[in-house]
Amino acid sequence: MEKRPYVTREQAEEIAKQYPTPFYLYDEAGIRRNAQAVKDAFSWNKGFREYFAVKATPNPSIMKIMLDYDFGFDCSSMSELLLAEAVGAKGEYIMFSSNETPAEEYAKAAELGGIINLDDITHIPFLEEIIGPAFPKTMSCRFNPGGVFTMSNGIMDNPGDSKYGMTKEQLFDAYAQLKDHGVENFGLHAFLASNTVSNEYYPILAAQLFELAKEAHEKLGIHFSFINLSGGVGVPYRPGEEANDIFAIGKGVQEQYEKILVPAGMGDLAIYCEMGRYMLAPYGALITRAIHEKHIYKEYIGVDACAANLMRPAMYGAYHHITVLGKEDAPCDQVYDVVGSLCENNDKFAIDRKLPKIDKGDLLFIHDAGAHGFAMGYNYNGRLWSAELLLCEDGSVKEIRRAQTLQDYFATFDRTEYADKLLGK
Ligand SMILES: *Cc1c(COP(=O)(O)O)cnc(C)c1O
Secondary structure, three states: OOOOOOOOHHHHHHHHHHOOOOEEEEEHHHHHHHHHHHHHHOOOOOOOEEEEEHHHOOOHHHHHHHHOOOOEEEEOOHHHHHHHHHOOOOHHHEEEEOOOOOHHHHHHHHHOOOEEEEOOOOHHHHHHHHHOOOOOOEEEEEEOOOOOEEEOOEEEEOHHHOOOOEOHHHHHHHHHHHHHOOOOEEEEEOOOOOOEOOOOHHHHHHHHHHHHHHHHHHHHOOEEEEEEOOOOEOOOOOOOOOOOOHHHHHHHHHHHHHHHHOOOOOOOOEEEEOOOHHHHHHHEEEEEEEEEEEEOOOEEEEEOOOOOOOOHHHHHOOOOOEEEOOOOOOOOOEEEEEEOOOOOOOOEEEEEEEEOOOOOOOEEEEOOOOOOOHHHOOOHHHOOOOEEEEEOOOOOEEEEEOOOOHHHHHOOOOHHHHHHHHOOO
8 A cells, every 4th residue: 555645744844833743633434435445344233333532533523523423432541431532422433442440431321211231240249239120122142262363374463362352151140140230232342453454353253253253142141233254444544555445344244144143043133343543643743853863873754743642653663654744756766764852762753664755844644543543642751742633635734633732731739739739930
């Protein structure tokens, strides 16, 4: 897949006059095009719903767009529940897929009428203490099959090593207990592999979950109303990687549905998913300016963003493609490390990257930062979060989150001794 920025250098410079770099820029047209494609790819399933994983891009203006496609929200913390509530979601539009959950968050999820997806069997008595013995009519459980999860292109992930979900035995036990608590409609959820750039992942996962639901239905006589395929559908971060085809994925799930569920008389089940990355990653970029160049044992370009704005490269060694705006078609005849200002040598957006010659003042477009990008921001070295901007369909730019200020950063210190002084009061 070729990587092309959705703004020109001129546009980005114009935006930078009003909103200093670094900033996040999201592409509304791209988000909408993709959301519609997801909806269309699963339109064969009557109850289909995507629950956008709020943690990927927790911004209400982005979440609001999702509501236009009748999507809901996958939440796993109090602030994510409050964000979902703030944009007007409630009831079955909220999926609460949390783990190690504090009591007050279960209480809030229940108050909103959201669907609670239990990560563990011990959460049943925990929940009973919070909401009493009569549980909501619809509830879900998270499954962990253990072992390793493989697809035809090799080992993908290691569920046996992950903290999430229940064993099969616990799962069946949990369903039986939930039934005693008055639950009538059951859901089954699993998340087995992350960032899968393969059309096989959802269909393989779906087949496993369909078989399991069928068995639980037969053994326990319970009614499943949905299967939640969760997140994990990936995007090609590197140019040349082939993107997932959401229509092939939808069709692959449909084939398993018709093969396994329909003959079992379970053809009324809804398919849910909780994609975050696939919904947003390609439609958000971090735009930063080259402010230094340094020639020592390697060639460095210093930019005004750092890992505090985008942690994935430092945390996972993740690749994010970089385009030097205005030099889209220039030859990549230089080799640079593109680095931020943190006093941490892993603060590198690119290592030994072939790029066109970068001049001080150039704007760099760091691709595929729309999910798990801004959201992972932190304040190490006292570096502040950037603004988030939405490039609207009509070409205008809307500030959907202002940049953090020093005032914000200092505000939580002891008021009497320090905060007032630092804030100049
Ligand atoms: C993180 C997460 C998601 C979203 O994952 P993506 O890889 O961004 O699609 C969905 N569901 C749960 C429970 C998660 O923890």
